Amino acid sequence: xxxWIEISPGSHEPIYGQIVSQVDRAIAMGELLPGDRxxxxxxxxxxxVINPNTVARAYMVLDEQGLVVSKTGSGTFVADxxxxxxxxxxxxxxxxxIDGIIARxxxxxxxxxxxxxxxxxxxxxxxxxxxxxxxDE
Amino acid sequence: MSExxxxxxxxxxxxxxxxxxxxxxxxxxxxxxxxxxxxxxxxKTTAIKLMLGLLHPTAGxxxxxxxxxxxLTPEVRGRIGYVTEGxxxxxxxxxxxxxxxxxxxxxxxxxxxxxxxxxxxxxLSAGRKVRRLSNGQRAQVSLAVAMAPDPxxxxxxxPTLGLDVVIRRQFLEGMIQLIQRRGKxxxxxSHILGDVERVADRIAIIERGALRADCSLNEFRxxxxxxxxxxxxxxxxxxxxPGLLHSRRGESELELTLVGVSDGQVEAWADQxxxxxxxxxxxxxxxxxxxxxxxGDGRLFEWEGE
Numbered sequence: 001x002x003x004w005i006e007i008s009p010g011s012h013e014p015i016y017g018q019i020v021s022q023v024d025r026a027i028a029m030g031e032l033l034p035g036d037r038x039x040x041x042x043x044x045x046x047x048x049v050i051n052p053n054t055v056a057r058a059y060m061v062l063d064e065q066g067l068v069v070s071k072t073g074s075g076t077f078v079a080d081x082x083x084x085x086x087x088x089x090x091x092x093x094x095x096x097x098i099d100g101i102i103a104r105x106x107x108x109x110x111x112x113x114x115x116x117x118x119x120x121x122x123x124x125x126x127x128x129x130x131x132x133x134x135x136d137e
Numbered sequence: 138m139s140e141x142x143x144x145x146x147x148x149x150x151x152x153x154x155x156x157x158x159x160x161x162x163x164x165x166x167x168x169x170x171x172x173x174x175x176x177x178x179x180x181k182t183t184a185i186k187l188m189l190g191l192l193h194p195t196a197g198x199x200x201x202x203x204x205x206x207x208x209l210t211p212e213v214r215g216r217i218g219y220v221t222e223g224x225x226x227x228x229x230x231x232x233x234x235x236x237x238x239x240x241x242x243x244x245x246x247x248x249x250x251x252x253x254x255x256x257x258x259x260x261l262s263a264g265r266k267v268r269r270l271s272n273g274q275r276a277q278v279s280l281a282v283a284m285a286p287d288p289x290x291x292x293x294x295x296p297t298l299g300l301d302v303v304i305r306r307q308f309l310e311g312m313i314q315l316i317q318r319r320g321k322x323x324x325x326x327s328h329i330l331g332d333v334e335r336v337a338d339r340i341a342i343i344e345r346g347a348l349r350a351d352c353s354l355n356e357f358r359x360x361x362x363x364x365x366x367x368x369x370x371x372x373x374x375x376x377x378x379p380g381l382l383h384s385r386r387g388e389s390e391l392e393l394t395l396v397g398v399s400d401g402q403v404e405a406w407a408d409q410x411x412x413x414x415x416x417x418x419x420x421x422x423x424x425x426x427x428x429x430x431x432x433g434d435g436r437l438f439e440w441e442g443e
Contacts, residue, residue, distance in 0.1 A: 009331035012419035014358050042317050049309045050335045051170055052317060057355070 007048055015050055019058035020065075027067055027078055034080030035092045038068060041076075142167045142290050142322035143188060147197035150183055150346075157183040159346035160197065165324055165339070170316055172337035172354070173326040176430060180346035181326040182222055185294050188324075189219060202290055215243050218288030220296050224279040226267050232256065232278055233263035236285070243286035255281035259307070273304045280311055291315060293325040297332055305332065312336050330423045344430055354422075361425040364403055366391045367413035378406050382428055392418070394428045 007018045026032040038044075041059065045052035059076050062068040070076045077092055105115045143165035150158040158180045165171045175181050186192040188199050190206040199206040204213040226235060240247040256263060259277040267275065276296070283291060291312075297305040309332060315321050316336075327333050333340065333354070340357055342350040350357060361382070368391050376384045376391070380398040384391060391412065395403070403415050420428070 009334040010421050010423060012421055014355065015334060016355075046310070046313055046317070049306060049313055051313070051338055053338055 005044070005048065007050060016054045016058040016061065019055065020061050023058070023062055024065075024067060032078045034078050035095050036078045037092060038076040038078070140167055141165060141200070141203070143171075143199070143201055143324055145184075145188065145197065145199040148184065148187055148194055148199050149196040150180075150187055150192060151195045156346045158187060158194075161343070161346070161348055162197075163341050163348055163351050165322060167320055167322050168316075169338040170312060170323045170325070170336050172333040172340045173324060173343065174330075174333065174340055174426065175326075175343035177328075179343045181343055182294055183346075184343065185292060185324075185326065189217075189292065215246060215286065216289040218283040218286060218291040220279050220283045220291070220293040222294040222298070224272070224276045224296075226275060226279060226282075228266075228268035230267050231263065232261060232265050232267065235267060235278070235282065236263070239282050239285070246286040246288075248285050248287055251287075252281050252285040255284065273300055276300055276304055277307065280308055284311055284315065288315075289321060291321070291323045291325075293323070295326050295328065297327065297329055305329070309336055330426055334422045342426070342429065350429065357425065358422065360397045361394070361420065361429055362396075362398075363392060363394045363418040363420055363424075363428070364415035365418060366393070366407050366415050368411070369413065370411045373410040373412070378402065383431075396429065 005019055005022050007015050009015065011018065013021070023032065023038070032038075038059065039047070041052055041055045045055045048055075059068065059070060063070050063076070067079055068076050069079045080091065102115060105118070110118070141164045143163075145161050145163050148158055148161040149156060161180075161184055173181050173184070183192065187194050188201060188206055190209050193207065201209065202213050202216060204210060209217075227238075230238065236249075236252055240249070253263075255277075259274070259281070261270075261274060261277060265274075267278070270278065280296070283293070293308075297308050300308070312323055312325070313336065316323060323336075337354050339353050340350065341348060352360070368389055372386055372391065376393065378393065378395065378398060380395045380402075381393060382396055383394040386392075393403075400415075407413070407415060
């Protein structure tokens, strides 16, 4: 994830609005992907040297617009329109675990196609087993 | 415990026959950064000195952290940091001696580690004499002295006046660092609206000693605005919208600067005088401040947010 926010005081647009439009643009350009975590409010406030409430307000507006999902305690995540009702934090954690498995497979020398095949095979075996299990009940 | 870090009630100070502070009633909630704005000579420094009990009011009263400003106890004083205008520090002292002197006022709270870290960050050695420091270095020492006791309330009188951009930024960083901790409050006066816009939650505007505005920065940003109306059928004789700050008349256009007036109200008035729909003109905080504080044809009035 890459997110560079630049703010300029003395602009016609209020500072929270500048943050909102830059995050909005980053999502539209694919620089921020669904499940990506936005910087914590306090961290971004310290980095940009602005009032933390201004960052919180920007995140609130983004949340209201459905662009991000805020989870108390775990942070603010870019929303996935396809999974709007899923738990963004859990999806993020899941993505990170998948990334770990991909990295390990690549270290073993597997090519992308082999990883995909392996994953598809495991998924098929798993769902088959689960359906089988359900039939037994 | 009071939810207000600062409260003034009808605070008034006369010097000779002139009111430097004129029935100032304002309150600063705990946990916010409050920017005190006003043109030169508006009474900001006098107001701050009254709050700190360094001057006695002609009338009215003020409280810091729930304690009367005229009778601040050592315990309450120990929770307040104050940065003077121009960063006046005893010139004959070394930085180390100044730190020892200051520490005596804040025996339980002074954080020598933080003070040392800030000096290192500013590349100042504790053995330096205050009188040998540049203005900027003196300001840095004064910031370190104000931050070291971990104040619950930090009051700074135009702290970044005349400082270069790097040191100005260090002050703002210090403010953000302090406010990120629970229950801290900062009141500062400033001329630099860019700094105010970065860090302030709330602002007060003082003019000739009196309060003109007291609201959140966002409310002020959306309350003061400019609209342009096309008036093809001739200018109205009088612009009688409540909330008018200024009006400028062009050939067939009327430009109005308004405060706290809704779109609906503007349109209703425009219909009444046969003017065409309004076009908003975007304003910077500086535009808004200038329009709000410069004398115009509108009457002076107070804007108080929610």
